[in-house]
Amino acid sequence: xxxxxxxxxxxxxxxxxxxxxxxxxxxxxxxxxxxxxxxxxxxxxxxxxxxxxxxxxxxxxxxxxxxxxxxxxxxxxxxxxxxxxxxxxxxxxxxxxxxxxxxxxxxxxxxxxxxxxxxxxxxxxxxxxxxxxxxxxxxxxxxxxxxxxxxxxxxxxxxxxxxxxxxxxxxxxxxxxxxxxxxxxxxxxxxxxxxxxxxxxxxxxxxxxxxxxxxxxxxxxxxxxxxxxxxxxxxxxxxxxxxxxxxxxxxxxxxxxxxxxxxxxxxxxxxxxxxxxxxxxxxxxxxxxxxxxxxxxxxxxxxxxxxxxxxxxxxxxxxxxxxxxxxxxxxxxxxxxxxxxxxxxxxxxxxxxxxxxxxxxxxxxxxxxxxxxxxxxxxxxxxxxxxxxxxxxxxxxxxxxxxxxxxxxxxxxxxxxxxxxxxxxxxxxxxxxxxxxxxxxxxxxxxxxxxxxxxxxxxxxxxxxxxxxxxxxxxxxxxxxxxxxxxxxxxxxxxxxxxxxxxxxxxxxxxxxxxxxx
Amino acid sequence: xxxxxxxxxxxxxxxxxxxxxxxxxxxxxxxxxxxxxxxxxxxxxxxxxxxxxxxxxxxxxxxxxxxxxxxxxxxxxxxxxxxxxxxxxxxxxxxxxxxxxxxxxxxxxxxxxxxxxxxxxxxxx
Numbered sequence: 001x002x003x004x005x006x007x008x009x010x011x012x013x014x015x016x017x018x019x020x021x022x023x024x025x026x027x028x029x030x031x032x033x034x035x036x037x038x039x040x041x042x043x044x045x046x047x048x049x050x051x052x053x054x055x056x057x058x059x060x061x062x063x064x065x066x067x068x069x070x071x072x073x074x075x076x077x078x079x080x081x082x083x084x085x086x087x088x089x090x091x092x093x094x095x096x097x098x099x100x101x102x103x104x105x106x107x108x109x110x111x112x113x114x115x116x117x118x119x120x121x122x123x124x125x126x127x128x129x130x131x132x133x134x135x136x137x138x139x140x141x142x143x144x145x146x147x148x149x150x151x152x153x154x155x156x157x158x159x160x161x162x163x164x165x166x167x168x169x170x171x172x173x174x175x176x177x178x179x180x181x182x183x184x185x186x187x188x189x190x191x192x193x194x195x196x197x198x199x200x201x202x203x204x205x206x207x208x209x210x211x212x213x214x215x216x217x218x219x220x221x222x223x224x225x226x227x228x229x230x231x232x233x234x235x236x237x238x239x240x241x242x243x244x245x246x247x248x249x250x251x252x253x254x255x256x257x258x259x260x261x262x263x264x265x266x267x268x269x270x271x272x273x274x275x276x277x278x279x280x281x282x283x284x285x286x287x288x289x290x291x292x293x294x295x296x297x298x299x300x301x302x303x304x305x306x307x308x309x310x311x312x313x314x315x316x317x318x319x320x321x322x323x324x325x326x327x328x329x330x331x332x333x334x335x336x337x338x339x340x341x342x343x344x345x346x347x348x349x350x351x352x353x354x355x356x357x358x359x360x361x362x363x364x365x366x367x368x369x370x371x372x373x374x375x376x377x378x379x380x381x382x383x384x385x386x387x388x389x390x391x392x393x394x395x396x397x398x399x400x401x402x403x404x405x406x407x408x409x410x411x412x413x414x415x416x417x418x419x420x421x422x423x424x425x426x427x428x429x430x431x432x433x434x435x436x437x438x439x440x441x442x443x444x445x446x447x448x449x450x451x452x453x454x455x456x457x458x459x460x461x462x463x464x465x466x467x468x469x470x471x472x473x474x475x476x477x478x479x480x481x482x483x484x485x486x487x488x489x490x491x492x493x494x495x496x497x498x499x500x501x502x503x504x505x506x507x508x509x510x511x512x513x514x515x516x517x518x
Numbered sequence: 519x520x521x522x523x524x525x526x527x528x529x530x531x532x533x534x535x536x537x538x539x540x541x542x543x544x545x546x547x548x549x550x551x552x553x554x555x556x557x558x559x560x561x562x563x564x565x566x567x568x569x570x571x572x573x574x575x576x577x578x579x580x581x582x583x584x585x586x587x588x589x590x591x592x593x594x595x596x597x598x599x600x601x602x603x604x605x606x607x608x609x610x611x612x613x614x615x616x617x618x619x620x621x622x623x624x625x626x627x628x629x630x631x632x633x634x635x636x637x638x639x640x641x642x643x
Contacts, residue, residue: 157628175554
């Protein structure tokens with residue numbers, strides 16, 4: 001199915017970012033513009049998602065150049081679900097930012113940078129080309145560097161370097177790998193690569209020497225972005241120092257882009273044939289460590305932000321676990337888990353922002369009594385926290401159920417580790433709940449009591465939390481239709497025929513050596 | 519030719535790793551520049567004609583291109599150079615701002631100053 005409007009999802013945020021720069025100093029204009037652009041994009045993405053609910057694939061070839069020469073944008077179940085989820089997260093965080101971002105920051109470059117970030121995120125979900133994926137990673141990173149150093153506090157800048165330099169090295173490795181892939185295969189189009197790899201493994205022709213090495217290189221690159229086991233060290237510090245709406249946006253989007261890249265390229269291209277035996281054990285071991293060590297780190301922390309930041313890592317582990325199974329249900333479970341995690345984790349970060357505002361700190365030793373004073377905040381936090389843990393009617397349950405049940409036959413030890421991680425997640429969430437919400441105010445040190453009743457213009461902050469928590473509830477209560485779409489995505493990843501046929505790259509090998517018929 | 523290019527890549531990567539291990543952010547930034555150049559050369563070195571499953575060489579996707587070099591890797595390099603340039607611009611301006619604010623670009627000193635003022639990362643304090 002051709003749909004040449006797909007480019008709009010990249011063009012709209014670019015346009016509104018540029019227009020928003022022209023409106024610097026007029027925050028209300030910027031808000032209206034940013035929100036309109038994101039709502040329009042969400043509307044488009046939802047409409048298209050409904051149109052492809054039976055597993056079709058929408059394709060747009062830029063400028064009418066057929067793949068693999070032109071730039072290909074693909075909108076299938078996988079991209080569609082993630083686009084919608086990403087936009088909802090961005091809307092929630094921006095609305096929250098209306099009251100929680102420092103006004104001086106907001107009236108300048110907050111809104112343009114968020115639009116640019118969305119442009120990069122949308123493009124990386126849509127693109128059907130490895131090099132274009134690199135370009136969109138760079139757009140995401142540039143926007144996030146900007147957002148990260150926006151406040152110019154000393155600590156933020158010191159942390160921004162860690163994030164910036166690590167990601168620069170990661171991107172450079174990505175460029176090198178893309179070059180090597182082109183050198184070995186002559187194409188960077190994901191559909192073309194998928195077809196080549198599938199045909200070779202069917203015909204019994206070995207892949208080029210060193211192809212498995214490329215898989216591992218790419219795993220390192222995406223693992224660095226997605227905070228997989230040995231490469232996660234940049235994450236807790238980065239999320240810990242930035243303003244809350246920005247940390248929430250990052251936790252919902254940035255690591256997910258890395259996980260998405262693995263989800264898109266590995267089942268189709270880089271974990272097929274010989275590479276499979278190399279990559280899958282790596283993914284499985286990494287998943288185990290990511291899940292379990294992540295949650296151990298979170299349990300040991302005593303500041304709400306740090307707990308939440310380190311939890312991002314632990315949750316990424318479940319997604320990697322789902323991917324490492326490489327079955328339709330496992331991949332679908334990973335995708336469903338990603339979607340719910342984007343909502344839940346961002347809303348927890350936003351709750352943390354409001355908690356800090358009221359309690360004056362995020363140190364669990366110093367805060368308490370929030371449940372009595374702020375009932376709705378407590379409710380929202382509890383719903384989000386229990387979704388993260390995975391209590392049955394809430395969204396986390398279904399994702400974990402699918403992944404753990406699917407993994408039981410092949411990697412029972414990983415499933416057991418996943419269950420243990422769930423228990424420890426509950427422990428750390430209950431720690432926040434009992435100390436920050438349930439502890440009586442009278443047990444607080446004097447400093448904490450002064451600000452506890454502080455009220456302010458937090459309407460935007462509450463609305464942002466409400467949007468995300470309501471969506472998280474929806475994802476849990478409407479688990480079946482969403483999982484159905486996710487299952488289509490999983491099937492298409494395991495058997496990419498539909499994807500390849502939709503993109504329909506020209507066959508260059510027919511013309512090999514003859515120079516004609518191209 | 520490939521050997522020469524490979525040697526150049528090796529030199530660039532070695533220099534960049536050495537620089538990036540420095541404690542001085544200026545040198546680290548220079549190391550990142552060098553790594554970017556190494557990456558571009560690596561793409562160039564890989565841009566020969568790939569061998570197809572059947573054994574034939576795959577020609578560049580240009581009509582009548584028997585005597586031409588495949589232009590696509592060079593387009594990739596050009597894109598990578600532009601992106602690298604933008605990122606470097608940002609990195610250097612961040613370095614300037616940091617140097618003005620803190621008076622130092624040494625990693626240890628930057629980190630040390632954090633330790634004196636814990637918990638200043640919040641946006642509302």
